[in-house]
Amino acid sequence: MTPITRAEPIAAEEAAVPFDAAKVKACFPIFFDNALTRKLSYLDNAATSQKPLSVLQAMDNAVRSYCSPVHRGFYPIAEQSTQRYEQARQTLTDFISAKTSASIIFNASATDGINQIAKGFLLPRLSAGQNVWVTRMEHHANYLPWLFVCDKAGANLRIIELSDNGELDIDGAHGLFADNTAMIALSHTSNVLGTNNDVYALCKKAREHDIPILIDAAQAMVTHSLDVESLSCDFLVFSAHKMFGPTGIGLLYIAPHRLGDVQPLRLGGGMVDFTADTFAQTIWSEPPYCFEAGSPNLAGAIGFAAACEFVNAIGQHQAKQYISSLALQLYQALLDFDRVKLLTPLKHVSSGIISFYHDDIHAHDLAHIMGDAGVAVRAGHHCAQPLLAHFNVNSTVRASISVYNTPEDIVALITALRHAQTVFA
Numbered sequence: 001m002t003p004i005t006r007a008e009p010i011a012a013e014e015a016a017v018p019f020d021a022a023k024v025k026a027c028f029p030i031f032f033d034n035a036l037t038r039k040l041s042y043l044d045n046a047a048t049s050q051k052p053l054s055v056l057q058a059m060d061n062a063v064r065s066y067c068s069p070v071h072r073g074f075y076p077i078a079e080q081s082t083q084r085y086e087q088a089r090q091t092l093t094d095f096i097s098a099k100t101s102a103s104i105i106f107n108a109s110a111t112d113g114i115n116q117i118a119k120g121f122l123l124p125r126l127s128a129g130q131n132v133w134v135t136r137m138e139h140h141a142n143y144l145p146w147l148f149v150c151d152k153a154g155a156n157l158r159i160i161e162l163s164d165n166g167e168l169d170i171d172g173a174h175g176l177f178a179d180n181t182a183m184i185a186l187s188h189t190s191n192v193l194g195t196n197n198d199v200y201a202l203c204k205k206a207r208e209h210d211i212p213i214l215i216d217a218a219q220a221m222v223t224h225s226l227d228v229e230s231l232s233c234d235f236l237v238f239s240a241h242k243m244f245g246p247t248g249i250g251l252l253y254i255a256p257h258r259l260g261d262v263q264p265l266r267l268g269g270g271m272v273d274f275t276a277d278t279f280a281q282t283i284w285s286e287p288p289y290c291f292e293a294g295s296p297n298l299a300g301a302i303g304f305a306a307a308c309e310f311v312n313a314i315g316q317h318q319a320k321q322y323i324s325s326l327a328l329q330l331y332q333a334l335l336d337f338d339r340v341k342l343l344t345p346l347k348h349v350s351s352g353i354i355s356f357y358h359d360d361i362h363a364h365d366l367a368h369i370m371g372d373a374g375v376a377v378r379a380g381h382h383c384a385q386p387l388l389a390h391f392n393v394n395s396t397v398r399a400s401i402s403v404y405n406t407p408e409d410i411v412a413l414i415t416a417l418r419h420a421q422t423v424f425a
């Protein structure tokens with residue numbers, strides 16, 4: 001690999017064809033910023049990703065050059081901010097191949113979107129005794145909202161368990177597509193195991209049985225090009241910050257045929273055509289506006305769209321191939337450690353998410369030692385306690401790889417792990 005010599009980040013397009021890891025890394029100013037970050041092996045990408053210069057510049061430009069209220073002003077820069085915000089929505093519409101931008105709702109995060117659907121779609125139609133299905137590998141964001149609505153309605157939260165190979169045991173989920181299933185919600189990619197679920201097959205089956213299905217794509221967007229029309233899901237969520245965009249903004253996709261079935265949860269400015277002294281007189285604005293109460297997040301939406309453009313420029317297929325190659329390097333190196341147990345199935349390393357624990361060293365201690373060596377990993381339950389309970393562990397170390405990582409980052413992690421073993425010997 002060519003060593004990174006440039007401190008000046010460059011355009012993603014220049015970096016991507018063919019994939020040049022050094023040039024891709026050079027798109028991210030953080031790796032050139034100061035002594036600490038220049039040497040950083042950032043392997044915590046499943047938690048949040050770093051931001052390329054193109055995203056930072058787009059956001060800076062929005063705030064610096066046309067900062068003004070979206071959908072609320074009649075002067076030129078206000079019209080510009082409205083137009084740019086709606087352009088960003090169109091970029092997101094194209095990014096997931098949605099039919100209409102009415103389906104694209106900007107909100108705070110994937111978490112926000114799941115809460116909206118659990119409480120604004122499912123709860124009003126959920127009856128006692130019905131089943132809501134999730135999987136054993138869900139993040140709390142795609143678990144607690146369903147647990148909450150089941151508890152409120154007297155419904156049952158049912159769980160698709162795992163097979164020994166770390167994949168979903170769909171055949172063992174008896175009654176998954178039965179008449180009393182009110183909803184299915186599952187992640188595209190597990191944030192702990194890295195397992196990629198066959199969401200296309202599950203959505204197809206759910207559609208055949210007319211069961212609403214939500215896909216949590218929070219961990220999928222860098223390495224998978226998702227087309228919601230052929231996926232035929234009812235709902236899909238993801239967050240910008242895990243795909244090189246800013247924190248504080250996410251996307252909720254609502255399929256066109258479901259747009260009239262979801263009650264807005266956040267009420268306030270910009271989401272009604274009319275209101276007066278009684279609630280009954282209130283007329284919601286058309287989607288997506290009825291779901292975006294409050295002042296829109298202009299810089300967030302602009303940064304989100306720039307992140308999509310960055311991902312497109314790199315190419316999700318190329319990103320996946322590169323990330324896979326590094327993940328395999330890490331996986332194989334970890335196999336040499338007798339006391340290390342891997343949770344990630346080898347077949348799913350392409351997600352770049354590798355979770356493991358050490359028989360003798362607590363995950364937090366490992367993460368501390370790695371952190372001192374300049375290797376950023378996550379340690380803990382990863383907001384997936386039902387999954388960790390299944391494996392009978394309280395915490396794991398999770399290394400998650402992205403497009404700007406290098407083979408040197410993998411070596412740095414392995415060196416730190418060896419060092420940890422000498423410290424705890």
Ligand SMILES: Cc1ncc(COP(=O)(O)O)c(C=O)c1O
Nearest residue numbers: 109110111139141187191218239
């Ligand atoms: C699979 C999955 N779903 C949902 C979330 C929640 O994302 P956010 O915190 O951006 O709402 C995460 C975050 O780690 C995740 O990994």
